[in-house]
Amino acid sequence: MMIKPIAGKTVLEVTGLDLDKPLDAGTRKALQDAFIQAGILVFPRATGGPEAQLALSRCFGELLQHPVKEAWAEGYPELVDVSYRPGRPGESTVALYEVDGTCRGGWLPWHSDLRYMHRINRGGILRAVELPREGGRTGFIDQIAAYATLPEALRQRIDGLHVVYQVRPDFTQEKFGKPEGLKLVQNTAVLESMAERIDRDFPAVVHPMVYAQAETGRKVLNVVPTSARRIHEMPNAEGDALLEEVLSYAVNPALAYWHDWRENDLVLWDNWRTVHCAEGVPPDCVRVMQRTTIAGDYALGRKLSELAA
Numbered sequence: 217m218m219i220k221p222i223a224g225k226t227v228l229e230v231t232g233l234d235l236d237k238p239l240d241a242g243t244r245k246a247l248q249d250a251f252i253q254a255g256i257l258v259f260p261r262a263t264g265g266p267e268a269q270l271a272l273s274r275c276f277g278e279l280l281q282h283p284v285k286e287a288w289a290e291g292y293p294e295l296v297d298v299s300y301r302p303g304r305p306g307e308s309t310v311a312l313y314e315v316d317g318t319c320r321g322g323w324l325p326w327h328s329d330l331r332y333m334h335r336i337n338r339g340g341i342l343r344a345v346e347l348p349r350e351g352g353r354t355g356f357i358d359q360i361a362a363y364a365t366l367p368e369a370l371r372q373r374i375d376g377l378h379v380v381y382q383v384r385p386d387f388t389q390e391k392f393g394k395p396e397g398l399k400l401v402q403n404t405a406v407l408e409s410m411a412e413r414i415d416r417d418f419p420a421v422v423h424p425m426v427y428a429q430a431e432t433g434r435k436v437l438n439v440v441p442t443s444a445r446r447i448h449e450m451p452n453a454e455g456d457a458l459l460e461e462v463l464s465y466a467v468n469p470a471l472a473y474w475h476d477w478r479e480n481d482l483v484l485w486d487n488w489r490t491v492h493c494a495e496g497v498p499p500d501c502v503r504v505m506q507r508t509t510i511a512g513d514y515a516l517g518r519k520l521s522e523l524a525a
């Protein structure tokens with residue numbers, strides 16, 4: 217097995233690993249260490265299909281089953297289908313947006329998974345199954361690297377502060393990190409039905425703006441634009457301006473790694489210290505991707521109602 221940095225960023229590429237065979241203890245330890253060091257691991261053109269993806273994911277923690285059976289890929293409860301397929305309104309499970317004047321299926325702004333919950337899962341591994349003729353890249357930004365670029369004065373201003381998050385029914389209703397001129401072309405039935413029950417099912421949560429990685433003590437910039445509503449301690453224009461400024465460091469394009477997928481590529485990301493986004497595909501394309509969900513909780517998130525009480 218070879219592990220080397222790629223793209224000059226904090227991303228490690230793992231090659232020479234035979235995923236058709238069980239992973240021995242030494243290999244597992246080396247992979248776990250690399251995961252803590254870099255946060256993003258790329259396994260180009262991995263063999264072994266979904267079984268190998270599941271086995272590799274289990275090196276980094278227990279796997280979560282998706283609660284909705286319809287979301288299971290190939291009948292595996294621990295493998296979620298995150299594909300884009302063209303469909304008529306009400307049929308498609310993925311919304312269409314106009315971004316920078318282009319209509320895109322499966323576009324997602326910079327986010328981390330389940331940020332709108334008080335417990336945030338450890339990470340996941342994505343596998344490319346069927347690729348579109350163009351587009352479909354996934355962007356990743358490491359937030360230990362992002363914290364390192366923060367000016368000292370800004371570090372001091374956000375020390376001890378928290379951000380309130382609550383999910384929105386679609387990305388045009390986001391307050392932060394929304395591309396100019398973003399339009400919702402076609403929503404999905406699931407997201408539309410969610411709008412009425414957000415306050416009941418997804419109450420606001422709070423996460424610290426900075427925390428230290430448990431294994432190394434390195435500071436993580438723990439701020440994502442999607443679902444962010446305000447700084448908890450500064451619910452005013454000054455707080456919004458501060459959050460806007462900090463977010464520009466979190467999603468700085470100069471720090472982004474864009475994964476240009478090939479079939480059977482696997483990408484593992486640490487959901488506690490990276491943000492990611494999907495550039496989307498032309499609306500007539502099919503893009504089939506499957507994802508595992510690695511369980512865990514960094515235990516620093518709270519429900520806003522618990523803080524207030």
Ligand SMILES: [Fe+2]
Pocket residue numbers: 327328329492
């Ligand atoms: Fe995601």
